[in-house]
Every structure is written in C-alpha cells, then in structure tokens.
Amino acid sequence: MTESGEHSLALRHQFDTVEQQRDASTLGMWVFLVTEIMFFGGLFTAYVIYRTLYPTAFEAGSHHLNITLGAINTVVLICSSLTMALAVHGAQLGSRKALIACLLLTILLGSVFLGIKAFEYADKFAHHLVPGPNFQFEGPFSRQVQLFYSIYFGTTGLHALHMIIGIGMLSVLAWQARRGRYSAEYNTPIELVGLYWHFVDIVWIFLFPLLYLLGRH
Amino acid sequence: MSDHIVPKKLYYMIFGALIALTLVTVGASFIDLGPFNNVVALTIAVVKALLVVLFFMHVRYSTRLTKLVVASGFLWLGILIFITLTDYLSRGWLTGVAQ
Amino acid sequence: MITAPVETREHYLNKEYGIRSWLLTQDHKRIALLYLASITLFFFLGGMFAVLIRLELLTPAGDLVQSETYNKFFTMHGIIMVFFFLIPSIPAVLGNFLIPIMIGAKDLAFPKLNLLSWYLAVAGGVFALYAMLAGGVDTGWTFYTPYSTAFSNTYVMSTAVGIFIAGFSSILTGLNFIVTIHRMRAPGMHWFRLPLFVWSHYATSLIMVLGTPVIAVTLLLVAVERGLRIGIFDPALGGDPILFQHLFWFYSHPAVYIMVLPAMGVTSELVAAFSRKRVFGYAFVAFASVAIAVFGFLVWGHHMFVSGQSVYAGMIFSFLSYAVAIPSAVKVFNWTATLFRGSISLQTPMLYAFGFIGLFTIGGMTGLFLAALGLDVHVHDTYFVVAHFHYIMVGGAVMGYLGGMHYWWPKMTGRMYPELWAKLGALLIFVGFNVTFFPQFLLGYLGMPRRYHAYPDEFQVLNVMSTAGASILAVGYLLPMIYFIWSLRYGRVAGANPWKAVGLEWQTASPPPTENFEETPVVTHEAYEYSREREVVGD
Amino acid sequence: MGSRLPLFPDQASTFASEVDALYLFLVALTVFFSVLIAGTILYFAIKYRRRSEDERPPTIEGGLALEFTWTIVPFLIAMFIFGWGAQVYFRQFRAPDDATEVWVVGKQWMWKVQHLGGQREINELHVPVGRAVKLIMTSEDVIHDFYVPAFRTKRDVLPNRYSTLWFRPTRTGVFHLFCAEYCGTKHSGMVGSVYVMEPADYQQWLTGGRAEGSLSEQGARLFQDLACDNCHREDGRGRGPRLEGVFGTTVLLDNGQRVTADETYLRESILNPGAKIVSGHQNIMPTFQGLVTEEDLIRLVEYIKSIGPKVEAPPGETAPAAATPTQR
Ligand code: HEA
Ligand code: HEA
C-alpha cells in the first residue's frame, strides 16, 4: 500500500497504462490481505485447538469478558466499515467533502473502538487476568484459563495494532485528500486502505463470537 | 477493477443487515441451544464476513482472479486448522497407546 | 565491482555510479545484485559454521569446542543457510533479475517494495548477526518449545525477531512476483508461453505468501512466551508443545519447496538451452510446479511421526507425502526426456543441471525412506535426515543456483567466466559433495543421532570421510567466487546471446539497459522454440 | 558394536528385520531409479552431443502416454511403500498386552528408569531377552527422545504427558541408548546402554536392588504421607471417591462424559483434579501440582493401579480394541 500514489496520477515507469497500474495495486493489496489471513490464522488455529482440548476452561475464561462492551465495539466497527465504504464511494464520485468527512468519521469510530478496548484491557489488568506471573484465577483450571487469556490478548492485541496502523493510514489519506490529491479518476489508495480497513473489521467479526459468545448461556 | 460504483442505498442495506445480525448473535448466545449455540454464532459470523467481503470490499463486482485470491486465503486457513485438528481429534484412537 | 564493457553503450550498471545509486535503486537488476552480495556473505558465513561442525566431528570426543558452542554452531549454520541464504538465493537474485525480462516487462510491479524487501532481508540478517556476536543461539533451527521458550538461555529473541523480519522480506518478494506475473506480461506472452523458470517462481511465490505469515506469527508467539512468560506452548503454562511443531512445520515443510522449486526452474532452462530443445512435456512440468506448491502444504506432519502426534494423523501425512513426490518424479523424467535427440553441449551450466538432477533424485528418493512411517521411526533425527536434506538443498538447490549463476552471468555482467576453471569447480563440488554427505546416510542408518557433539567411536571412520569431503567442497565453492570476480575485469565480452539460446532475456543486450528492452517486445512464439531459433534470436 | 567400520546396525529386536527389509527394498529402488536416470542422461549426452555450433535438433512434443506412465507407475510404487511403512508403524505403536512395564523419566540430561519392583537405574536399562517390554515415559523439562538403534525404534518423551514405547529384544548384549531429540547443552551426553539379558540373569539382576520396596509399596506410603487417604478411603466414606478398582475402568464425569482411567487420567486427576470431575463429587480435591515430583507421581499411579481390579490386561484395554484397522 505504501507503493501506490506517490505521484498521484503519474503513471510509474514500469507500467504501460493507468489501468494496469491500478489492477496491479489492487491485486497486490488482495494478496497482502491473504497473508494477513494466514498471519491471524496461526492464532486462530491455537484457539481452535485449545478450545477443543479445554472447552470448560475456555467457557470459564470467556465468562469474564464483558459482552456488552464487546457488542458495542462490534457495532462501532461495523459503523466504521460503513463510513469507510462511503468514503470510497465519495472518492469515486469525486466529492472531496464527502470523502474527507467519511474518512474523519472512520478515524473517529476507530478511535472509539480502541478506547473501549483499552478500557476492557484495564479491567482485565485490575482483575489479574493478564497472563504472566501475576495471573490469578479462582477456579480449577487456572492454567488453561490463562491460555484462553493468552489467546485473547494475542488476537485482540494484534487486531488493535492493525487498527492503529489503519488509523495512521487514514489520517494520511485525509490530509492528502484535503490537499486535493484524489479525484474521481485517481483514488486507488483510498480504495486499498478501504480494503484493509474492512479486513480488520472481518477479523473482529470472528473474534467477537469466538471470544465473547461461545459457551455463554 | 471496480469501476463499478455501488449505490449508496446498497451500502445502507448491508449495514442494516450487519447490525441486525450482530443483535441476533448476541441474543442467541443467551438462549441455551445446546451444541447449536456454536453453530449459530459461527454461521452468523460467516454470513457477516461474506457481506463485508462481497459488498463493502466489492468482490461481488471484481474479476475472477480476485475471487480466487480471496477464496484461497480462506481455504488455506481451513487447511491449517482442519489438518491440525485431525491430529488432536484422533489421538488415543489407537488403544494400548497412552497418547 | 562494476566495470564498464569496452563499448560505451548505456546499461543498468553504468547508468549511474556511486553508493547512493545502488542503495536507493529501484531497478530490479540492481536490487538482484544487492541480494547477490548479501546472500553470498551469508553463504560463506554459514559455510564457516559448517567447517567448524565438520572439524568438531573429526574425532568422537567433543574436543574442539564445548558442547554449548557446538550447539550454537549447528543452530547458526542451519538458520543462516535456510533463512538468510537458500530461501532468498535463487528467487531474490536470479528471479529478481530475470522475471521481468523473461516476461518482457520493464520492472517488477512494485519496485519500491522490492527494495524494501532487500532492506528487510538485511535488517533481519543484522538481528541474527547481532545474536551471533552477542553469544549465539542454541535451539536448533527448528526452535522446538519448551526448550526455546523456557530453557535455553541464549539469544533466542533477537534471532526470532531477525527471522520474523526476513520473513516479511520473503512475503513481499512473493507478493511482488505474483502481481508481476499476473499483470506485467508483454503482449502475446500468455501463460503457456512463459518460461518454466517463471512458472516455478510463481509456484514459489504462492508458498511464500501463504506460508510465511504462519512462521512469522509462530515466532512472535515464541518471543512472547519467552519474554513475558505468557503461556502458549509451554506445558508448564498449560500449553501444548506439539502445537508449536504443527505451526512451525506448516511453514517449514512448504519452505523446503521454496528452496527447491526455483532450482527446478533453473534446471528446466538449462536443460532446454544446452540441448536446444523445448522442455519435454512443458505443460506437465509447469503444472507440476503448482501441484508441488499446493500439495506441499498438506504434508507437514511427516516431521512429527514420533512426536506424539496421533498415529492416524501420521498415516494421512505419510500418504500425502507420497502424493507430493509424484510431481517431482514427473519433472525428473521430463528433463531426462528433453535430452532425447537434442543437441547437447556439456558446458558448465549443463554440468550443474546434470548434478542437480542426479543429486535431487537421490535426495528425493531418500525422502521416500523418511516418509515411510515405520522406517522413519528408526531414522528420524539421525544423520540419515541430515544427509537427505543436504542432498536436496546442497546437491540440488545450491547446484541449481550455481548453474543458473553461470548461465546468466554473461547476461548480468556482460562477461564470460573462464570455462575450464568453471568445469574444474563443478567437478570438485560434485565429488566433494558426495564424499561429504554419502557417508552420512550410512551413519544415520547405523543410528548416529543428529545434533551430537560427541559420538561413539565406531562412527569415526565415516565421519572422517565426511569431514574430508567437506574440505574438498570448500575449495570447490571458493573457486567460482574467485573466477567470477576475476571475470568482471578479464572475462571475455559476452555479447547479447553467448549460448545462442532463445528466451526474451537473450534478445536484449548484455548487460541489459535499465528499461530492459529498447521497446516492449511482442511475443509470438512458445517458449523454447529452438527449431525456429534463427528468426527469434538476434545477436 | 566393535567393528571399526560398521555399515549396518545390530539387529536386536523383532522390529529390526521388518524395518531393515523395508530399508533394503528402498535402497534397491533408489539404486534402480538413480542408475536409470543417470544412465539415460549420460547415454543421451554422448549420443546426442552437439556436433556443430549451429545444430538445430527437431522439436519433439511431449507424449501423453509417456506422461501418464511416469505419473502412474511412481504413484503405484509410492502407494506400495506407504502401505508397507504404515504396517510396520502400527506394529511399533501397539504394545502387546503381556508387556512388562518399565517407567522412564527423562530430564536434562539423563534417563531415570524405574522398574515395577522398585529397582532404579540411571542411563541404563536392563531387560530380559524375548519378553515384550513397554516403557511409559515422561519428561521433567523439555522434549527428549528415547532411541535404541539396535531395536529400530524411538519415541519422543514429552513433559506433562505419558508416551509409550515398546519392543521385544531378540538378542542378548549391550546396545546404545541415545536421546534423539535435541534438548540442550548436553544432548549428546544423554546417552546410555540397554542390557538385554537371559531371563535367568535378569531375574538375578532384579533381586539386586529393591531396598525401598516395589513402586506400588512406595506409592502406598506416599498415599499416606500426602494424606490422600483422608479423602480416598477404602470404605468409601471419605470425601473423595473410592480409588480401589478404579484403574482401567470407565469413569463417568459430572458433565456426562466418560473417560478411561488410564495412567494419563490418574496423573491428570492428581495434578489438575478440577479438569475432570467424577460424577457425584465436588471439586474439592486440592491440586498437587508442584508438590509431587514426576517420580512420586509414578509411585502414586502404580499404587492406584495395584489396588485396581486384578485383571491381566494392562491399561487401555478397557476401550474397545476392535476399532483399529491393522491388527495382527
Ligand atoms: C529443499 C529441500 C527439501 C525437499 C525438496 C524435500 C523433499 C522431500 N522430503 Fe525432506 N526434508 C528437508 C528438505 C527437503 N525435503 C529438510 C531440511 C528436512 C529436515 C528438517 C529438520 O528436521 O531439520 C527434511 C526432512 C524430511 C522428513 C522428516 C524426517 C524426520 O525428521 O524424521 C521427511 C519425511 O517424510 C521428508 C520427506 C521428503 C519427501 C517425501 C520429499 C519429496 O518432495 C521428494 C520428491 C522427489 C523424488 C521422489 C525424487 C524424484 C523421483 C524419481 C526419480 C522417480 C521415482 C519416484 C518414485 C518411485 C515415487 N523430508
Ligand atoms: C541451505 C542449506 C544448507 C547448506 C548449503 C549446508 C551446507 C553444509 N552443511 Fe548443513 N545444515 C543445514 C542446511 C545447510 N547446510 C541445516 C538446515 C542443518 C540443520 C541444523 C539443525 O540441526 O538445526 C544443517 C546441519 C548440518 C550438519 C549436522 C549438524 C548436527 O546435526 O550436529 C552438518 C554436519 O556435517 C552439516 C554440514 C554441512 C556442510 C559440510 C555443508 C557444506 O555444503 C558447506 C560448504 C561451504 C563451505 C565450506 C563454505 C566455504 C567457506 C570457506 C572456505 C570459508 C572457510 C573459512 C573458515 C573456516 C574460517 N550441516
């Protein structure tokens, strides 16, 4: 993604047509997202295996997650996906105002998500649910519950990191958009960052039920 | 690839569906459906992900190659999880072996 | 390093001068040379550790160094050779240089990413070097938990970080190749006109993109568990060490195909060029590459037959390992058949190609020994395994790499290497290699475990042979190093097409201009159209 | 051992000849294909050597029939090897019921062996010739691997779980024992010897050192010292379930699942009692994690086994044995 759009409309020398350049960038982004799937995939595998091995412990662990905050965050993230989609839409129509407004909204929603997440983390800290030497869990299989929290922090932490990077990229885009860099003809970077943002949303769409909901009743 | 401009209305519809599904999945998790709780939660997650991929990410309007790339990403994740799982699930099938 | 050929035509080497023009270049050809420099360094570094290993194993007692030092030797040897030499070797040097030219493009799709890849590879290497200088690592290149996370007190973290970073280099290279091959082909260059070198790199890239992220996250987890005592794999913290093995091999088995597929691609080119024939069963060879890449992902558990993995999972993995051997067999047979009624010239690159085919066959066939469940129980983690993978990686992949370097050297530099010395080098390497590693098969079957710093007396004779062979091998590797450098100044000027080969890379000047071609070529023929050579090649 | 340049390992267990047969078959196959390919290449290289610089050989398109042949024939050969290997593998993994059990604990960097009679050895293992021996192994720290080349078998030894290995020695003698999984600094020093003895000698050896009583006797003492018998009472009136007769049976858990009470289960019940709770009981048993060593655990497990039902069949046999496809 860093690749695209250094000299706005300018066609870089290795390409023959603008078309080709855009196709290449988009394909590149998709391939990158596939690597992201596999990157998170390692953690998802760990989750599936340990959940199969220790179902009760995982349920016990997930009981200490705050389902309301999780659900609110899910909604927040879906909203941000919508604003992101609208940002791309605005860019495609060449409406600079809509583009900037939507980008800013997306940044805002992303930050809200992170804020809530930070609050949840603090809560876990306070209750000694952060794995490591200080972990404390009343109950029979504290070691396995600790595994649950290792995976909880691993996945959500990595996800949050992706959000932070995403917000950074969105900020750059908003700034560039303000300076009139994007138009109906040239908006590939917006589209690419949009793909990335939606991907991050999808990761959360899976994390939410896996961590918060399964075995809840 | 996507010169296709998706109408705003469609975005709002997808958005509505996503929110609705979120509410449903939260609600369903409080009802005891036995093993079906997991099935419901995961099915809803998959549907939501599909909606995002197809519409927000425009895959529905993209080339076959893009579709293939997306599909292979998920397929490979499936391979990783599924084959690893077969090991764990079939441990101890062979008697006389303390696993 | 750079010498201008006699004529003063402008090309990628003399277009600009100075360190900056190299370190900030976005030209795939220059980046390839940057890689060439860095991986050569790493090869000799890894080779130095190999020399130390072999010296220690000259005598049964552990008398040269302490066992903790020995353990660091083979760990650093394995890590450097695998992650910092062999994985980038052919793709990042030859692939980088040639893929755009072979498909008639001006550059890779993302030149800046390409440069970034090189910096990442170097940065990763720096971390690994730091670890090495600070005191080394002793986990084996496989990082098995819980040893790596809870017991070893060496520099596991910085090494893991180094590999993590180098992994992103590999991912970006793969991504770049995939997009380039999909989107940058010249007019008329449809998929079944691509040289097999490109096909095999496409397959390699698939593995890089799909597999590497998994090793990255796995090493991240190892670092987290080690650094913060957050349990994932350590049984003392509730985890399962076998899960680590699954995740590790999910990448590291396909990674062995990252190492060998590009060498197969080189071999296809060499066999075609030096017998002036179209590769027999072109489509089968092309699809075999992709099949290896895809099915290669399904067999990782064959490294875990005695690990405590379920017996049934072992059966599945064994079965699939045999399945994935078939495309390799298809390739070997097709290369052999290509020679039939050809016009065979035994110049150095072809000697390396023959070396590759022969040694890969032996290495691959011994892979079948290892994939046989009941037999692997005996030979697992013995020198039989060590011999198996050196046959493929040194006898196969490194030979392929050297063959390719000789073949394309005139294209890259505009100069010929000295043929006689090169033949001598190839001979030394072949002989030295076999003397080094053949005895290890016997040692392994006798039961000598790998990663042993001292061993029972009765294994000494075979070990001495192996060490003797390694000395020959070392000389063999030094030779090309010397005469390649020599040829930069004194080598015969090569001309655009010294081998009278077909293929787009031979249609442009040597060294090629920065934009690769004067004008974008239009492709009208299949690859390897030797019977029509006169029309295609302009010298 | 002995010869200065051995080329083939000793054969000292029933597996040896099976593994060697497969090995020799594969060697022959490798020689065949290597010679075939190298020979063809050399033959072509000479016969079709380039005779003039401008030679243009004819184009030969590939032949489908050939391609299929050299896809299918190797595949069939490969499947044959697969089947053969799998068969041997199953035999290596299924211990016969009458096997003598021996406990092995690996730790950096030694092997600690405990016989049922209470005899202990370090880096040595004495076994009788002709009898099946089953090792139940665990590790105190990292992964090790118990490997006896002359027996052609090995198995990883993992922390926090029991793995097993069995063999039937066919020859008396002294054989190498190696640790075959890299386990740290002195990995190469984690070696020892396996002594295969005539049954009579073995009996005599056994009477040598059982100062502390048999494993189960030691376990019985521990059972009292650790106050297990406060809750687990023979009359069944304690707070915990009665342990007499539990080993080898199927236990009903409070979540409705059933598990076989084998060694692994007993071990887990002591270290992590809450993980599987016996139906009708409260989760009140304290964990003994960190309070008992691996060796103490072995003693306790052996004690509970010894008060188990006096059937001939050793562990695991309670589960339906018919489910395995490859039985002898
Ligand atoms: C480039 C590297 C490379 C390649 C290509 C391969 C290729 C293969 N490898 Fe290898 N392997 C390694 C590198 C490689 N390996 C490494 C590094 C290790 C050790 C890792 C460690 O523990 O440190 C290892 C370990 C290893 C093991 C685990 C051993 C153990 O630890 O116990 C196994 C087991 O199945 C195995 C099998 C195979 C097989 C079946 C192939 C097949 O793909 C080979 C296919 C090729 C052929 C079969 C030859 C050509 C065919 C013919 C000439 C026709 C005749 C063919 C038939 C009749 C089928 N390898
Ligand atoms: C690409 C991969 C690659 C390559 C090229 C090599 C090359 C060589 N390897 Fe290596 N090897 C591995 C990958 C590779 N290896 C891996 C993955 C392991 C497993 C590690 C582990 O267990 O974790 C291993 C392990 C390994 C062992 C087993 C160690 C053990 O288990 O205890 C041995 C033993 O002989 C060995 C030997 C050699 C030799 C002699 C070479 C020769 O081919 C090298 C020849 C090259 C040279 C000799 C360079 C020339 C340099 C000079 C002339 C400079 C000399 C300078 C001084 C001496 C100061 N290797």
Ligand code: CUA
């Ligand atoms: Cu214990 Cu190696």
Ligand SMILES: [Cu+2]
């Ligand atoms: Cu493998």
